[in-house]
Amino acid sequence: xxPTPGAAGSELRTWxxxxxxxxxxxAEALGVHWITVQRWETGVLGVPPYxxxxxxxxxxxxxxxxx
Numbered sequence: 001x002x003p004t005p006g007a008a009g010s011e012l013r014t015w016x017x018x019x020x021x022x023x024x025x026x027a028e029a030l031g032v033h034w035i036t037v038q039r040w041e042t043g044v045l046g047v048p049p050y051x052x053x054x055x056x057x058x059x060x061x062x063x064x065x066x067x
Contacts, residue, residue: 009041015055016041019062029058 016026016037023041027034030051039045 009043009047012037012047012051012055013041019059026058030054 016023019026021029023034023037027037030037036045040047040051
């Protein structure tokens with residue numbers, strides 16, 4: 001379940017947990033600081049509307065790596 005464009009931080013947190021990623025791992029994969037991911041998840045910063053595209057690609061890569 002990917003977060004939708006403009007999703008709430010709780011959707012991002014749920015997605016990250018389902019993927020088994022830490023804040024730091026997700027941040028490194030996205031090329032941002034882990035605090036940025038934490039701020040998205042807590043609602044301090046809004047989740048960028050394009051983030052679902054990066055997460056879709058990351059999810060594909062994680063699936064490919066697991067196969």
